[in-house]
Amino acid sequence: MVLSRRMTVKRPVKAGSATRSAAARARVTSLLFTALIAALYFFGARLGWYLSPRPELPLIWPPHAVLFAALLLAPLGFWKTLLAPVAIAHLLAAQGSSAAPALVAADFCGTLLAALIGASALRYALGGAPRFDRLRDTACFVLYGVLLAPALAALLVTALSWPLAKVRPDWMWSWRTLFFAHALALAALAPALIAGAQAFYAWCTRARNSEPAFDRRFAARAGEAAILTLAVAALGLLIFGAANTGATAMPLLWCVAWPLLLWVALRLSSGCVALALFLLTALALWSVRSGAGPFALGSAGASVFAMQTTLLALTLPALLLGAVMRERREAQVQAGDREKVLNLILHAARMSTWVWDLEPQKITVKTTAATVLQGGASTGRAFSHCMDRVHQDDRRALEQTLAAAVERGAPYAVEFRLCEADGGVRWMSSRGLPQLDARGKPWRIVGTTADISECKRHGQQLQELRQELAHLSRVAMLGELSGAITHELNQPLTTVLSNAQAAQQLLAREPADLEEIRAILADIVAENKRAGEIIRRLRTLLKKGEIQLQEVDVNELVLEVIGLEHSDLIARNIFVGTQLAALLPRVRADRVQMQQVLLNLMINASDAMAGNAVGDRLIKIGTHAEGDLVQVVVSDRGPGLPGDPERIFEAFFTTKPQGLGLGLTICRSIIGAHGGELRAANGEQGAVFTIVLPGVHLGETTA
């Protein structure tokens, strides 16, 4: 990984010299790396043979760890370059040993195979060198590198060298010695090598970016690491030293190393764990080599084997534990960050979280905004105490919701009011998630409570403003119609006046025509009622009030609006054709607002046809039922809607010279508030507006 970054980076070509110098630097780096690996391999092999009590009984085989680390750190293309120098180093190292040529060859094959298998498997699984602060990486390293690859390689080498060996040892014994030597080398040395290379690379990067290579925290850690290293060394001496040998030896004294290793794994980085293991291994090797220590058993094979198993049993758990601890620490840091962010969010949203234990009924509130629930954070407040503060009108509903949630174990969301000590009322929105026990019964509920008073107030203000706007638009619309309305009122007034005066004339005569006078009076009454009806309708439209949902007959509404516009339509030479469905479900709607919408659509249609020839001014209004929906279609024969018909609903979009561009926006919001839809489209000739409203089922109809 280290080298791969360095050697594969392609810098942008600026000048020939720069490229040349970069290439030269890369060549120097790779040369140095190769030389270093070869040297390490050489010394490793020498050490391996030196430490072996017999050539065919290796204690540890360090070259394997060296080659393995090199293969993982170098890019894939560099592998074949490494082969020759390593082979030469192997041969050179073999010069000074008493090993037979066949054994030397078998060792080389075994090393190469084990390193290739292990590195390939890790590359395949992880994509590069493992990081020992990751549990997955470490586990893969242990599984593929330490266990699988040496086992396979040992198997192959044993199989190959079987026919070559002069003295045929036990087949199983042969495999076991090879496997343990390779596995121990990898477990004890490879982490130290790889972690060292990674640390070196990180240090180089920091130096290149002119960051301080070590900070204060690092210094503190380094101090602790140094102390621990010394402690490990001292303990190692104690365990593997000459004092612990012979008849007085305590073979299980090495168990004392465990607490120390645990300490390293818990407190320090994975690199330190690798270092400590390296140290312990080195001391153990030295003790076995010198025939001292707890592993100095009867035969060389037995002591080697005991040492190998003991060290493997120490190193592998320690490595894994180090990775686990590292991940845990990081997770803790992340969780801490998350909690800080969560607290910020809760604070901003004026929210609190709580845990409600169902068995002893008590609620534990964790809060960041102390104002949310008066009293702020608390532990173990009684459930009834919390319920007491809920507004009387909401308490029943809240209790029912909670009871249902507890019974079904389903999440819930509820809104309620909370009474403050000063008599104020705050709106709360609460959500809860019941936690189920093994039997599937909820045992506690975790949830949040947010103060939504502001939100509620804004919503109410918005509602009021919307109503105000609708009212103003209605008033403006009636202003437009004022001429027609005056005419509409003048009609019955004229009739009444004329009739009354005719009656006066009749009464002045002798004898008075009582029959005619009676008819006149009947007409006067009828016309007066008509005038009253017109005024009532106007007043309704002008009235500013709450929305009153009631079941209304849409056909009736259409006819009422046509009646209201009657005079204006006549004055503008506009004909209205209606096609009203006979069996139309009623709709739940506010009468005034629906009239407003219809009136608005009709006035728009009239305005749109102002340029038409007198005979070609026709508004068609149709109603029909479509399933549960009631449709009202208003179409005109004007020029239609320009561009995208939906744009007509945008606020301040208008096609009229004096238009404000709010009428249809308001209409759409009115229809939307009724759960319906207002659509605009261009028909064959002119614009077509369609109101779709949900109808009331016959079953739902209330008396």
Added chain:
Amino acid sequence: MTTMAPADTARNGTVYVVDDEPMMVTALTRLLRGAGFDTQGFQTPEIFLQFFLHPYRPEHGACVVIDLVMPGCDGLAVQRALAALASPPPFVFLSGRGDVKASVQAMKGGALDFLTKPVDGDALIAAVSNALRRDRQARGARAERAALCGRYACLTQRERQVFAGVVAGQLNKQIALQLGTVEKTVKVHRARVMEKMGAANLAELVRMSARLSSPPRAGDAWTKVQ
């Protein structure tokens, strides 16, 4: 009802009430009948025109009380339709709103009155009486002119020449010189002209000549009488 319309002269003639509102027609008809007018009510202009023109009786006195704004065909259209008649009836318009443009148009078309609803009974009766009176006068004037024209037609060529000279203020001598005849002959012609035209004196003859030379426009008669 404070003012009762004069029961005599104003009554001879029919008042046609046209409005799209049946109740309005009934009420207005009642009011006008009560005031002693011969009244006919119509709910659409089409039926009214049908009734009025078939057969058309120009000698019959008439006046139209009509709503300015009606579906399909408005009052102004009816007025235009009747303007071409030999003796178009006077119109009294009723309107629900003070529409300046429409009222100007109506007045230009010879509307007699323009009343805004709700219309007061007295005002309506006064307007209708006035309209009928003017209609009568206009018809009188038209009849008089027709008679004059008939008399003028009886004159010979020479008599017409003498007539022209006399009303131009020429002396008999001058006329004779102009016509290449003697003064005595002119005197004879002049006496015959006076007789045929039914003029008592020269002043009356001059007035007749003025009326003949400027034929009255439609609806203009009442203006002159006023």
